[in-house]
Amino acid sequence: MGFWSGLKAIVVSVAAFLGLTSNEACFGGLGCFSNKAPFDNAGGYLPQAPADIKVEFLLYTPQNRAVPQVISADAAVLRACHLSSIRKSVFIIHGYRDNPYASWVTDMKDALLSQTDVNVVSVDWGRGADQSDYDQAAANTRVVGALIAQLLTALRDFRSLNYKDVHLVGHSLGAHIAGYAGERLDPAGLSFEADPEEVRLDPGDALFVDVIHTDAQPLISLGRVWLIYKCKFCCMRGFREGIACDHSRAQDYFTESITSTCRFTASWCLNYDAFKRGDCPCGKSPCVSMGFYARANATRGKYFLDTADKSPFCLTRNSL
Structure with a gap:
């Protein structure tokens, strides 16, 4: 966020807090939307x-x-x-x-x-x-x-x-x-x-809520979170480019998972260090498919897997 847009967001937030701007917008059959807490997360903006x-x-x-x-x-x-x-x-x-x-x-x-x-x-x-x-x-x-x-x-x-x-x-x-x-x-x-x-x-x-994170640290705790670290290193050629590549690579993984005969198989693990040490192999830990064929009948938690640095991303050693 640039300086001026950041300043504008602060002004909007302060104005909303002081009651100087409308704190609710109503749209017919959709109902009303407030910018009061907890919906003050968007800089005080109303939709x-x-x-x-x-x-x-x-x-x-x-x-x-x-x-x-x-x-x-x-x-x-x-x-x-x-x-x-x-x-x-x-x-x-x-x-x-x-x-x-x-x-x-x-x-x-x-x-x-x-x-x-x-x-x-x-x-x-x-x-x-x-x-x-x-x-x-x-x-x-x-x-x-x-x-x-x-x-x-x-x-x-x-x-x-x-x-x-x-x-x-x-x-x-x-x-x-x-x-x-x-x-x-x-x-x-x-x-x-x-x-x-x-x-x-x-x-x-x-x-069933299923999330694919491709930028190293999970931001929210959900029913299942896929953590793929390989992309972090293959994409990071510059700060801005790396962030964009990390952020969008999940699209590629999900699309490939629809048609690929290789299943993106991830294993449940407490953390990435345990995954890197090989503490969570399939059989010892629950393993499930990531992407389009993910199913709800699996252990909730964080699942880890490696990918290739270019398409096809799915590694056969990670396939069920």
């Missing part, structure tokens, strides 16, 4: 209105793999679309300053459609994510999550969608959007780390 964020839901199915149908919570739109309630439905949610046509989103969508009979919904919140102030984008995630929950409720009501067949895949701020969506139906560390569970992705947001 923008849905009309400003302009979220679109782009539906891809085996009937329309290349050109999406734009769907909404409108009953007539949902009844006319290609979505099938007997298929699994995967929502792909991009992060800060990203968009639904980024190569990683397209690659993940194509991998899913090539591998299984599935509905894929790419969530376009690019207008809300493309903010000069990260905190404003972080605040907007709450509205995006609410809109996803609204759509899922409509799909349940009008297309008999079962929530257990829904998989929300979010990167960076998209992971927290997934958390907000899941929380309403009952996943980035910046602006969320160490905050109360109401404002971040947590184990109570879904039947």
